[in-house]
Amino acid sequence: xxxxxxxxxxxxxxxxxxxxxxxxxxxxxxxxxxxxxxxxxxxxxxxxxxxxxxxxxxxxxxxxxxxxxxxxxxxxxxxxxxxxxxxxxxxxxxxxxxxxxxxxxxxxxxxxxxxxxxxxxxxxxxxxxxxxxxxxxxxxxxxxxxxxxxxxxxxxxxxxxxxxxxxxxxxxxxxxxxxxxxxxxxxxxxxxxxxxxxxxxxxxxxxxxxxxxxxxxxxxxxxxxxxxxxxxxxxxxxxxxxxxxxxxxxxxxxxxxxxxxx
Amino acid sequence: xxxxxxxxxxxxxxxxxxxxxxxxxxxxxxxxxxxxxxxxxxxxxxxxxxxxxxxxxxxxxxxxxxxxxxxxxxxxxxxxxxxxxxxxxxxxxxxxxxxxxxxxxxxxxxxxxxxxxxxxxxxxxxxxxxxxxxxxxxxxxxxxxxxxxxxxxxxxxxxxxxxxxxxxxxxxxxxxxxxxxxxxxxxxxxxxxxxxxxxxxxxxxxxxxxxxxxxxxxxxxxxxxxxxxxxxxxxxxxxxxxxxxxxxxxxxxxxxxxxxxxxxxxxxxxxxxxxxxxxxxxxxxxxxxxxxxxxxxxxxxxxxxxxxxxxxxxxxxxxxxxxxxxxxxxxxxxxxxxx
Numbered sequence: 001x002x003x004x005x006x007x008x009x010x011x012x013x014x015x016x017x018x019x020x021x022x023x024x025x026x027x028x029x030x031x032x033x034x035x036x037x038x039x040x041x042x043x044x045x046x047x048x049x050x051x052x053x054x055x056x057x058x059x060x061x062x063x064x065x066x067x068x069x070x071x072x073x074x075x076x077x078x079x080x081x082x083x084x085x086x087x088x089x090x091x092x093x094x095x096x097x098x099x100x101x102x103x104x105x106x107x108x109x110x111x112x113x114x115x116x117x118x119x120x121x122x123x124x125x126x127x128x129x130x131x132x133x134x135x136x137x138x139x140x141x142x143x144x145x146x147x148x149x150x151x152x153x154x155x156x157x158x159x160x161x162x163x164x165x166x167x168x169x170x171x172x173x174x175x176x177x178x179x180x181x182x183x184x185x186x187x188x189x190x191x192x193x194x195x196x197x198x199x200x201x202x203x204x205x206x207x208x209x210x211x212x213x214x215x216x217x218x219x220x221x222x223x224x225x226x227x228x229x230x231x232x233x234x235x236x237x238x239x240x241x242x243x244x245x246x247x248x249x250x251x252x253x254x255x256x257x258x259x260x261x262x
Numbered sequence: 263x264x265x266x267x268x269x270x271x272x273x274x275x276x277x278x279x280x281x282x283x284x285x286x287x288x289x290x291x292x293x294x295x296x297x298x299x300x301x302x303x304x305x306x307x308x309x310x311x312x313x314x315x316x317x318x319x320x321x322x323x324x325x326x327x328x329x330x331x332x333x334x335x336x337x338x339x340x341x342x343x344x345x346x347x348x349x350x351x352x353x354x355x356x357x358x359x360x361x362x363x364x365x366x367x368x369x370x371x372x373x374x375x376x377x378x379x380x381x382x383x384x385x386x387x388x389x390x391x392x393x394x395x396x397x398x399x400x401x402x403x404x405x406x407x408x409x410x411x412x413x414x415x416x417x418x419x420x421x422x423x424x425x426x427x428x429x430x431x432x433x434x435x436x437x438x439x440x441x442x443x444x445x446x447x448x449x450x451x452x453x454x455x456x457x458x459x460x461x462x463x464x465x466x467x468x469x470x471x472x473x474x475x476x477x478x479x480x481x482x483x484x485x486x487x488x489x490x491x492x493x494x495x496x497x498x499x500x501x502x503x504x505x506x507x508x509x510x511x512x513x514x515x516x517x518x519x520x521x522x523x524x525x526x527x528x529x530x531x532x533x534x535x536x537x538x539x540x541x542x543x544x545x546x547x548x549x550x551x552x553x554x555x556x557x558x559x560x561x562x563x564x565x566x567x568x569x570x571x572x573x574x575x576x577x578x579x580x581x582x583x584x585x586x587x588x589x590x591x592x593x594x595x596x597x598x599x600x601x
Binding site (some may be wrong): 028035053055074075076077079080084085087091093094095096100103104105106107108109110111126165169 | 417465468469471472475476478479480481482483484485486487
């Protein structure tokens with residue numbers, strides 16, 4: 001892991017009317033690492049993703065990608081730099097066959113620029129490239145699955161399709177908004193090696209999760225959010241040992257109770 | 263079943279042809295080829311023969327008008343069902359295209375066969391620029407703005423007395439011959455119909471369809487959706503302006519009535535009847551609606567009543583549209599197969 005931040009979030013604040021979703025949040029993401037972001041419901045996790053990727057404009061603060069200010073740029077320009085995201089509620093193109101979903105990102109200026117999935121030069125047929133990416137991400141090439149209409153696919157494949165859309169852009173940073181949620185244990189078990197492989201390929205990941213056990217398997221560092229503020233940041237055991245984190249998750253009374261009994 | 267009869271069962275014809283998805287076909291024989299091609303040939307041949315079988319000038323003119331409305335309906339269907347922009351702008355496109363072609367013809371003296379494509383392209387640019395401000399918005403704004411422009415432009419022409427004011431522009435050349443007029447519009451309709459069908463299945467067309475399906479995901483795929491919407495609006499408004507340009511050369515007059523809302527409403531009704539999202543459906547819808555509306559002229563004021571009843575019946579009994587119904591039935595055709 002290099003000690004160079006690929007993404008810097010500086011004092012980002014977002015208010016929705018009177019509600020403060022993010023309150024002067026700052027953190028760094030380093031090249032090649034997997035940063036986990038956890039926190040109770042409504043703690044601002046998805047708002048962070050939206051602020052970084054430009055889907056909503058921060059009320060205040062700055063976001064830097066490789067030292068360049070990307071705050072409040074339109075989403076397609078941020079994605080063009082290689083900062084990609086998945087959506088918590090999957091957003092595939094339901095009316096198209098699964099592999100055709102990848103034609104869209106492969107049509108983008110970034111994919112044309114970075115192209116050369118098969119050893120440089122021109123990119124070739126987008127359908128074949130799309131099926132290659134789907135195979136990489138766990139769609140069996142010779143089965144019917146990649147050719148089925150997306151609306152008939154189960155959640156597990158839709159989550160993979162979200163990741164595949166990011167991969168088609170040859171990303172430098174992928175922000176995964178709850179890729180494990182809604183999946184069965186066995187589906188998650190097959191996703192974990194996939195995430196590890198992405199990291200080995202040199203892609204930096206931010207993972208927002210509720211499934212803590214699986215997240216701790218892959219994440220190098222974990223950050224805990226509560227009410228739009230950073231509670232703790234550090235290694236998995238370190239974070240879970242922190243009393244403030246327990247408080248945020250279980251409520252303060254219970255923690256006191258536990259402590260009294262202890 | 264008695265034992266001496268040969269055993270046979272019914273089999274759907276399209277089963278062997280469609281493999282894996284609806285998009286990949288495997289053709290094994292000329293029969294299967296014929297199964298796929300015959301509906302298309304029927305449409306093309308039918309349209310090309312229409313002017314020959316129509317009795318008298320009046321009905322020949324009706325065919326031209328059918329084609330004009332078919333162009334507008336095609337543009338509507340393309341925008342609404344492949345890009346997700348509901349346009350009420352038929353009147354807007356016809357008006358802009360009509361006046362532009364009239365100006366090119368009367369002021370610059372170009373022949374109608376040059377004016378029409380010229381007006382289509384410049385009109386497409388003008389309409390796209392005027393609609394640009396509402397393209398980044400989602401929701402009903404596009405529909406409202408496209409409905410507002412024709413009303414606005416008609417009043418501007420009336421109030422400022424420009425472009426001939428309420429009299430309109432007179433002395434526009436007609437097409438060199440009635441036959442040329444008929445076949446020009448018919449061939450334009452066919453070329454654009456099959457062209458658009460092809461376009462929506464190219465990679466660019468998939469991006470446009472994706473904008474309709476899920477614009478946020480297209481943004482997340484590093485693409486500027488406003489640019490692609492503008493591209494689609496240019497295509498659709500050029501088609502609409504082409505229709506408008508044809509109509510002023512058919513009537514040899516361009517006036518405020520080219521902004522009439524009929525041009526916005528009838529194509530939508532035709533799309534509903536014909537089957538939305540099929541592109542050929544709108545053409546079928548126009549082939550029914552426009553002649554029906556002519557036949558009902560004899561009923562005077564009752565015409566609108568009958569017309570509404572026909573529309574109502576279609577919506578109640580065949581709300582999916584004729585083309586979608588027909589397609590399904592055609593795909594369910596069966597043949598006997600010995601076993």
